[in-house]
Amino acid sequence: MGILLSLFWIFLKVNLLSNSGIASVGLLHQEAVGKIISEDQFIQAISISSVLPGSEAEKFAMFIGLRVAGLPGALVALLGASLPPTILMLAVFMVLKRLQREAWLTRFVKGLIPAVAVLMVYVAYGLVASGKNPLNWQVLTISAFSLIAFIFDAPPPLVLIAAGIFGIIFLK
Amino acid sequence: MNNPTTLNKSPRDVRIWLELFWIFLKTNTLTSSGPASVGLLYKDVVGNLMTEAEFVEAVGFSNFLPGSEALKLAMFIGFATGGYIGSVVAVVGAILPPTASMLLVLFLLQDFQNQPWVHGLIQGMVPAVAMLISVAAWKLFKGSKSIEKLPLLIAGLSLIAFMLGAPTPLVLLGGGLLGIFLFR
Numbered sequence: 634m635g636i637l638l639s640l641f642w643i644f645l646k647v648n649l650l651s652n653s654g655i656a657s658v659g660l661l662h663q664e665a666v667g668k669i670i671s672e673d674q675f676i677q678a679i680s681i682s683s684v685l686p687g688s689e690a691e692k693f694a695m696f697i698g699l700r701v702a703g704l705p706g707a708l709v710a711l712l713g714a715s716l717p718p719t720i721l722m723l724a725v726f727m728v729l730k731r732l733q734r735e736a737w738l739t740r741f742v743k744g745l746i747p748a749v750a751v752l753m754v755y756v757a758y759g760l761v762a763s764g765k766n767p768l769n770w771q772v773l774t775i776s777a778f779s780l781i782a783f784i785f786d787a788p789p790p791l792v793l794i795a796a797g798i799f800g801i802i803f804l805k
Numbered sequence: 806m807n808n809p810t811t812l813n814k815s816p817r818d819v820r821i822w823l824e825l826f827w828i829f830l831k832t833n834t835l836t837s838s839g840p841a842s843v844g845l846l847y848k849d850v851v852g853n854l855m856t857e858a859e860f861v862e863a864v865g866f867s868n869f870l871p872g873s874e875a876l877k878l879a880m881f882i883g884f885a886t887g888g889y890i891g892s893v894v895a896v897v898g899a900i901l902p903p904t905a906s907m908l909l910v911l912f913l914l915q916d917f918q919n920q921p922w923v924h925g926l927i928q929g930m931v932p933a934v935a936m937l938i939s940v941a942a943w944k945l946f947k948g949s950k951s952i953e954k955l956p957l958l959i960a961g962l963s964l965i966a967f968m969l970g971a972p973t974p975l976v977l978l979g980g981g982l983l984g985i986f987l988f989r
Contacts, residue, residue, distance in 0.1 A: 646974055648871060648872040648873065649871050649872070650871060650974055650977045650978065651871060651977065652871060652872075652874075652945070654837075654873075654874070654941075655937065655938060655941040656941065656942075656945055658938055659938070659942075659973075660973055660974070660977065663973040664973065664974075672931075673927050676927050676930050676931055676934055677927060679934050679937070680930050680934065681907070681910055681911075681914075682903075682907070683837075683937075685837075685903060685906045685907060685910065686833060686834050686835065686836065686837060686902050686903060686906060687833040687834070687837065687875065687899070687900075687902040687903025687904075687906070688833065688837070688873040688874065688875035688876065688899065688903055689837065689873070690872065690873035690876075691873060691875075691876075691900055691903040691904055691907075692903045692904075692906075692907050695903065695904045695907040695908060695911075696907055696911065699907075699908070699911055700911075707904070707908070711900070711904060714872075714873065715873070715876055715896070715900065717871055717872040718870065718871065718872025718873050718874075718876040718877045718880065719872075719876055719877070719879075719880045719892075719896055721870045721871070721872065721877075722866065722867065722870060722876075722877045722880035722881050722884075723880055723884060723892070725866050725870065725881075726866075726880075726881055726884055726885065737985050738869055739869050740984045740985045740987075740988040741981040741982070741984050741985050742868075742869045742870075742871075742981070742984070743956075743984045743988050744959055744980045744981045744982065744983045744984015744985065744987070744988065745871075745977060745980050745981040745984060746945060746946065746948075746956065746980075747946060747956040747957070747959040747960040747963065747980060748959055748960070748963040748976055748977050748979070748980025748981070749942075749945065749977060749980070750942040750943070750945045750946035750960065751942075751960045751963040751964050751967065752963065752967065752973060752976070752977065753938045753939065753941065753942035753945070754938070754939050754942045755964070755967045756938060757934075757935035757936070757938040757939045757942070758935070760931055760932075760934060760935040760938075761931065761932055761935045766928060766931075771929075772931075772932050773932075775929060775932040775933055776932040776933075776935065776936055779932060779933035779936040779937070780936040780939070780940065783936055783937055783940040784940060789937055792933055792937070793930050793933050793934065793937070795933075796929045796930050796932065796933035797925075797926040797927070797929045797930045797933075798926070798929065799929045800925045800926055800927070800928045800929015800930060801922045801925035801926050801929065802925070803925075803929075804925050804928045804929055
């Protein structure tokens with residue numbers, strides 16, 4: 634029961650405090666890795682969901698929920714991830730629509746964005762620095778190539794798969 | 806389909822609910838969330854279920870709320886055109902593709918877990934995932950219009966807080982609160 638509650642709470646929190654998509658990865662990493670999932674599982678979650686359709690938040694919830702506590706875990710995580718956007722949007726529709734956009738809420742999100750961006754870079758750095766491999770030539774090569782690829786808007790699934798194949802050949 | 810009179814469909818109409826379900830199922834099967842899905846939704850929704858102004862409003866509201874974009878749009882468009890039932894069918898349509906496909910993939914992948922090459926695959930992906938996140942962070946940061954002093958200040962303070970080991974949710978909340986007081 635404890636694990637289901639913490640799954641629900643983690644996904645509720647992550648989806649309350651970050652925007653959709655890859656931006657939620659920073660907070661998710663801080664809340665879940667080392668506590669309920671391993672770093673390997675975290676990387677798997679991101680790479681598998683980059684290939685699949687639909688919203689990132691639900692794919693992460695599904696992956697982590699299933700891995701940690703099977704189908705009940707997936708359902709609980711999914712519920713936690715879905716409540717904030719749906720309830721808030723309904724509230725906005727019914728209340729704020731009449732009051733126009735609340736200026737303080739806009740400013741809250743504007744203040745949230747730099748913090749979320751820094752968190753993402755912080756987590757990204759931690760992934761490479763604390764990985765099982767030291768900063769050897771293989772890691773640096775993959776980093777450089779994928780950085781260039783993403784700057785030029787290459788499709789993430791292709792880049793991740795290429796990096797993975799490079800890893801199979803050159804990383805032990 | 807682009808007949809403007811269809812905008813006056815009744816929200817109690819079963820056909821609207823079916824259409825909402827189908828539109829969100831399709832959008833979330835064909836795209837990941839984000840700009841691509843907004844484009845696809847626009848084509849299916851504007852002139853058919855909503856006016857362009859309403860759609861722009863939905864996207865605008867969804868930009869300043871947290872959580873999954875797909876679910877926010879499903880909620881807003883579903884509720885605006887089909888009432889409570891409309892929002893439920895739209896949200897279910899949006900949730901099904903990512904969850905069902907993830908369930909299927911994890912089921913199929915179960916046997917691969919302990920193959921030795923999977924370890925190399927994952928380790929190779931680590932730096933690429935790190936770069937994916939970094940570039941997304943940069944785009945998010947730059948997307949908040951031109952880079953001014955205040956976002957940089959918040960970014961700097963958050964970095965210090967993370968390095969000191971402050972709890973992540975508190976740091977993010979702090980960023981938002983600073984935004985309320987500092988942005989004009």
